[in-house]
Amino acid sequence: MNDDFENHLRSQPMREVPPHWRSRILSAAQTEPRRPRWLEWLWPAPQAWAVLGAAWVLILAFYLATPDDPASGRSYAMTAESYGALEREQLMMAKLLGSSDEGEAPAAVPVAPKPRSERECKQLAG
Amino acid sequence: MASAPDIERLYDNHAFALFAFLLNLLRHEADVQDVMQEIFVKLTKRPSLLADVRDERGFLLRLGHNLAIDLMRRRGTRERNYEELALQSSALFAESGDPDEQTFRQKLAQALAELPAEQRSVVHLKLWENMTFEAIADALEISPNTAASRYRYGIDKLRERLRPIYDEIQ
Numbered sequence: 017m018n019d020d021f022e023n024h025l026r027s028q029p030m031r032e033v034p035p036h037w038r039s040r041i042l043s044a045a046q047t048e049p050r051r052p053r054w055l056e057w058l059w060p061a062p063q064a065w066a067v068l069g070a071a072w073v074l075i076l077a078f079y080l081a082t083p084d085d086p087a088s089g090r091s092y093a094m095t096a097e098s099y100g101a102l103e104r105e106q107l108m109m110a111k112l113l114g115s116s117d118e119g120e121a122p123a124a125v126p127v128a129p130k131p132r133s134e135r136e137c138k139q140l141a142g
Numbered sequence: 143m144a145s146a147p148d149i150e151r152l153y154d155n156h157a158f159a160l161f162a163f164l165l166n167l168l169r170h171e172a173d174v175q176d177v178m179q180e181i182f183v184k185l186t187k188r189p190s191l192l193a194d195v196r197d198e199r200g201f202l203l204r205l206g207h208n209l210a211i212d213l214m215r216r217r218g219t220r221e222r223n224y225e226e227l228a229l230q231s232s233a234l235f236a237e238s239g240d241p242d243e244q245t246f247r248q249k250l251a252q253a254l255a256e257l258p259a260e261q262r263s264v265v266h267l268k269l270w271e272n273m274t275f276e277a278i279a280d281a282l283e284i285s286p287n288t289a290a291s292r293y294r295y296g297i298d299k300l301r302e303r304l305r306p307i308y309d310e311i312q
Contacts (some may be wrong), residue, residue, distance in 0.1 A: 022300055024298065030236065030270060031161075037157075040179075045179070048187050
C-alpha cells in the first residue's frame with residue numbers, strides 16, 4: 017500500500033507553466049541592470065555598510081566641527097618658546113623655598129618594623 | 143556565469159519545477175509569478191550567485207522557497223481562508239480526461255493544501271522532484287532527519303485523507 021500509494025501520487029502530473037510567463041519573466045529580468053561588482057561585494061549586508069559609513073562621516077564631521085582648545089594650543093606654543101625661562105623660574109622658586117625650609121624639616125621618626133614584615137624578612141634571609 | 147542566454151537556459155530547464163513547487167506552496171498564481179520573476183531578476187542582477195553552485199535545481203528551489211516564505215510572511219498567506227485555498231488548489235495538477243483521476247487530483251490538491259507549508263514542501267520535493275532527504279534538507283535548510291519526519295507525517299495525513307477515493311479507483 018505504502019509504495020503503491022506514493023507511486024500513485026508521484027504519477028500525478030503537475031500543471032505546466034503558463035506559456036506567456038516566459039517572455040514576461042525573462043524580459044523583466046533582462047531589463048534589470050546588472051549590479052556592479054563593487055556593489056556585489058557589499059551585498060551581504062548593504063544596510064550594515066551604510067550605517068558604518070554614516071557613523072564614520074558623523075565622527076569626522078564632529079571632529080572637524082569641534083573647535084581646538086585655545087589654552088592647550090598656547091601651552092604647546094609656550095613650551096617651545098619659553099621653556100628655558102620657565103625652567104629658570106622654577107629653579108629660583110626651588111632655591112627660595114629650599115632656603116626658607118632649611119632647618120625646619122622635622123626629624124625622621126624611626127618606625128619599628130611590624131612583626132609580620134620582620135617575620136617575612138627572616139624567612140627570606142633564612 | 144549567468145549571462146542573458148544563461149538566464150533563458152535556466153528558465154527553460156527549471157521553470158516547470160519552480161512553478162509546480164511554488165504553486166503547491168503558495169496556492170496563488172500571481173504570487174508564484176512574482177516569486178519566479180524575483181528569482182530570475184536576482185540571477186540577472188547577481189550572476190555570481192550561481193558561480194559555485196553544483197546543483198542548479200536545488201539552488202533555485204531553495205531561493206524560491208526562501209522568497210515564498212518571505213512573501214507568505216509579508217502577505218499573511220497562512221491566514222488565507224480554506225475555501226480560497228481549496229478553490230485555487232484545483233489548478234495544481236494537469237487536467238485528466240478520466241473523471242476518476244480528475245477527482246483524485248482535485249482531492250489530492252485539497253489534501254495537500256491542508257498540510258502545513260513545511261510538510262507540503264518536503265512532500266512535494268520528495269514525490270515530484272524525486273529528491274533525496276539530504277538534498278531536500280539542503281534546499282530547505284533543515285536536517286535530513288527533520289525532512290524525513292516531515293515527509294512521513296505529510297504522507298500519513300495524505301493517505302488518511304485520500305484512502306477512500308484511492309481504494310475506489312484501484
